[in-house]
Amino acid sequence: MPSFLDLKGYGHLLIDGAMITLSVGVAAMAVALSLGIMGALARLSSHAALRGLGTTYATVIRGIPELVLMLLVYYGGTVLLQWLLSLGGGDVRVDLNAFLAGTLVLGFVYGAYATEIFRGAFLSIPKGQVEAAHAYGMTNGQVFFRIKLPQAWRLAIPGLGNLWLTLLKATSITSVIGLTELARQADLIKAPTKMPFTVFFAASLLYLAMTAISDLVRIRAERWASSGFRRS
Amino acid sequence: MLGPFDLALVWSSLPELASGLVVTLQLTLLAILGGIVLSVPLGVLRAAPSKWVSGPIWAYTYFFRGTPMLIQLFLIYYGLAQFKAVRGSGLWFILREGYWCCLIAFTLNTAAYTIEIIAGALRNVPLADIEAARAMGMSPFAILRRIKFPIALRILFPAYTNEVVFILQSTSLASLVTVMDLTGVARVIIARTFSPYELFITIGLVYLALTYLTLWGFRRVEAHLYRHLRGRPVAVVEGPALR
Numbered sequence: 473m474p475s476f477l478d479l480k481g482y483g484h485l486l487i488d489g490a491m492i493t494l495s496v497g498v499a500a501m502a503v504a505l506s507l508g509i510m511g512a513l514a515r516l517s518s519h520a521a522l523r524g525l526g527t528t529y530a531t532v533i534r535g536i537p538e539l540v541l542m543l544l545v546y547y548g549g550t551v552l553l554q555w556l557l558s559l560g561g562g563d564v565r566v567d568l569n570a571f572l573a574g575t576l577v578l579g580f581v582y583g584a585y586a587t588e589i590f591r592g593a594f595l596s597i598p599k600g601q602v603e604a605a606h607a608y609g610m611t612n613g614q615v616f617f618r619i620k621l622p623q624a625w626r627l628a629i630p631g632l633g634n635l636w637l638t639l640l641k642a643t644s645i646t647s648v649i650g651l652t653e654l655a656r657q658a659d660l661i662k663a664p665t666k667m668p669f670t671v672f673f674a675a676s677l678l679y680l681a682m683t684a685i686s687d688l689v690r691i692r693a694e695r696w697a698s699s700g701f702r703r704s
Numbered sequence: 705m706l707g708p709f710d711l712a713l714v715w716s717s718l719p720e721l722a723s724g725l726v727v728t729l730q731l732t733l734l735a736i737l738g739g740i741v742l743s744v745p746l747g748v749l750r751a752a753p754s755k756w757v758s759g760p761i762w763a764y765t766y767f768f769r770g771t772p773m774l775i776q777l778f779l780i781y782y783g784l785a786q787f788k789a790v791r792g793s794g795l796w797f798i799l800r801e802g803y804w805c806c807l808i809a810f811t812l813n814t815a816a817y818t819i820e821i822i823a824g825a826l827r828n829v830p831l832a833d834i835e836a837a838r839a840m841g842m843s844p845f846a847i848l849r850r851i852k853f854p855i856a857l858r859i860l861f862p863a864y865t866n867e868v869v870f871i872l873q874s875t876s877l878a879s880l881v882t883v884m885d886l887t888g889v890a891r892v893i894i895a896r897t898f899s900p901y902e903l904f905i906t907i908g909l910v911y912l913a914l915t916y917l918t919l920w921g922f923r924r925v926e927a928h929l930y931r932h933l934r935g936r937p938v939a940v941v942e943g944p945a946l947r
């Protein structure tokens with residue numbers, strides 16, 4: 473470990489925090505991708521109700537700061553659970569799991585952006601391919617898994633790379649609900665080390681390392697995804 | 705503890721929330737203005753062919769785009785106190801205020817993104833237009849002012865609209881450093897009344913309205929500015945996208 477990351481013996485806590493940042497990021501990304509595919513299918517569905525649901529989800533969630541949603545779900549959820557449990561009698565104290573709450577809220581928020589990315593991807597698959605697949609007698613499910621989804625992934629890759637980078641940085645918001653990820657760890661050790669600038673600067677370099685590596689992977693993934701296709 | 709949605713509480717909180725809204729709008733507007741002042745000259749230099757010119761600016765934008773805004777804010781709000789020179793300086797009365805630290809952090813953050821937006825747009829100005837201007841005998845500065853800027857502005861308009869909305873939503877981070885913006889006011893009322901639903905849903909709706917009003921306003925301006933063009937933008941409001 474570089475000596476300036478030692479931070480009077482507290483430095484390893486930042487590394488621990490960075491691991492939690494990565495975990496919550498990956499978990500939230502999985503939620504976001506699942507919600508994104510479902511949201512896109514809902515928005516493109518022939519059922520008006522599903523279309524309305526998908527559109528409302530994508531429209532409303534993208535219009536509200538993630539910090540407000542995080543606080544709403546965490547504190548609102550605590551109040552709701554406490555109320556539900558107190559119905560059985562007695563005063564109950566509830567502490568929501570910060571990792572789970574953080575993962576679900578970030579997944580929910582970035583699922584709205586993923587919905588738009590996948591919707592764009594599904595829309596740019598030529599109609600003729602879908603018609604041809606139907607003409608071969610494929611069922612709707614087969615058309616989806618054999619024709620649409622494999623191509624949607626490829627078309628969505630540039631957008632999804634950007635989504636991951638934004639999501640990774642947004643995990644710092646989970647510090648407000650007490651998850652001891654990188655930002656929270658830095659916040660906790662700024663006082664005992666008496667070096668707030670050094671601590672936050674070290675934390676920022678750890679974030680930078682994560683985003684820089686992600687960015688390199690993103691560039692390679694984009695090159696892979698566009699190979700065999702002419703740029704127009 | 706949890707009853708029906710308490711509309712009376714929302715109603716009685718409105719004056720306080722209104723004062724928070726003013727702070728939110730102030731922070732957004734000032735950060736945006738500061739961001740423009742910084743990013744127009746730096747964006748031009750970032751698009752310069754020389755690596756010696758564009759390199760240092762790239763380092764700045766890379767750091768600010770690669771780290772969370774929250775960390776940047778904490779770096780300024782908590783971090784600067786580490787240095788005796790800062791605490792002893794005449795600027796300390798500004799730098800210990802959450803509000804000013806937010807303005808500095810938000811401005812530096814949005815400037816980093818806007819520099820890349822501007823530089824990207826400048827690089828995409830068609831070469832033929834620049835060559836034509838050069839053939840007319842225009843000076844490099846005249847080309848920048850008359851040809852490159854107007855065309856780049858048209859290219860960057862949608863991305864910049866998105867940037868404004870992003871900063872608007874990000875100002876909610878100010879509540880974490882004691883600033884009484886919309887989110888800050890709501891958190892104070894919640895600490896007093898313990899009613900997270902009413903307040904967070906109310907301010908969520910305010911942010912939602914602000915977001916789509918901003919998008920709609922910028923689309924209208926864009927459609928008006930470029931009404932003479934074929935394939936002109938139509939004033940359809942799509943939701944915000946990622947930066």
